[in-house]
């Protein structure tokens with residue numbers, strides 16, 4: 001019951017390849033808003049950030065929050081209440097975000113270590129022991 005691959009314009013194919021080169025990771029077939037869980041085919045625009053995506057509808061909601069305006073009821077469906085096929089498709093985006101975030105965390109730790117930050121300080125920041133930080137990231 002795998003979800004059908006969305007049809008892509010040449011511009012989307014080019015943008016995906018560019019993003020995949022930048023993040024050195026293959027994107028899932030379907031991309032989803034990290035805030036509401038809607039797929040790229042359900043929204044007008046999906047904006048890529050580092051390991052996350054946000055749709056035009058969530059940007060509009062954020063603008064309402066920032067402006068202290070009442071938030072309209074846009075028929076939001078909690079991601080886990082979506083039909084099975086949509087949830088299967090969403091799983092690819094969630095897996096991508098989790099893997100990419102884990103890789104980025106490793107890069108942050110590697111950078112801190114190259115700056116001679118101690119395992120004790122890294123562990124303390126992460127709420128784990130020096131030994132646990134070393135075992136997880138070295």
Ligand SMILES: [Zn+2]
Nearest residue numbers: 033036055058
């Ligand atoms: Zn959204």
